Amino acid sequence: MKDTFVLGGKEFGSRLIIGTGKYRSFDEMKAAHKASGAQMVTVAVNRVPLDRKTESFLDHLDQAMQILPNTAGCFDAEHAIRTSRLAREALGTEWIKLEVIGDPITLLPDNEQTLEAAKILVKEGFIVLPYFTDDLIMAKKLLDAGCPAVMPLAAPIGSGMGVQNPSNLRIMREQLPDATIIVDAGVGVPSDAAIAMELGADAILMNTAIAEAGDAAQMATAMKLAVQAGRLGYLSGRMPKRLYASASSPIQGAIK
């Protein structure tokens, strides 16, 4: 069965989007990227250091990958907009992962500033993929602003806590059946990714769960399979939950 994922007018075979941060080496990152089967990777925008030569980080990425620059490190709409414009100028891409952080300890998003930035960036022609709190009303506002997808968190960035509010994701899926929902941040282990996909997420974005794994490439394979498993599970339609047992084998006819 062909089950492609279309975003920003582009078709992706993989529903796993991965990051490029925190890897112990470029070789490890490349191996993990390959194993994950991901076709889109995030990168961060940062000042060029003045005190040393730097090699181009982008040279270490598979050229076939869609690059998704982020606005990490921005604490208000103005900085996120400036960062987006710089990323577009440098890469010639309209794609942007909009991330406006509200506080340095939790890295939880500032939804108000995110929405404000999203409205402006959409008008400027950006393909805006906003990271935000897993809230249905906020999702609606971001979609109304013209974002082609919304990216609710499962748990705080880099926490590996897994899906903290499965009901919120389920409600978002049920109330926004046509929206593209990408769970971004908080996945720690493959079962977390599977749960998010089973709840109806269209894709998952993760970084730390792979980069900080003991064997990053092997974890990338595991995440790929978990995303596929969760997706198939969602499409298959789960059985109803029951408080009491329902026998699988016939009770009648068992020997007495």
Place this chain on the structure above:
Amino acid sequence: MVEIILNGEKKQIDSEVTLDRLLDLFSLPRQRVAVEVNKEVVPRRNWENVRVGDADQIEVIHFVGGG
């Protein structure tokens, strides 16, 4: 001498220069970077024309690993 602020650091240069010259002065990369002067992006095609001088704030960005 004029003082500019380049990537958040105060730097002295002899006189006003074009962005193109500034990148050379500080041996900064040119591929897949972007430049902003006083919070406005300067497209690559204008690097040879736009001059920076006293108190101008310049940001030169590239890409690094991130999530």
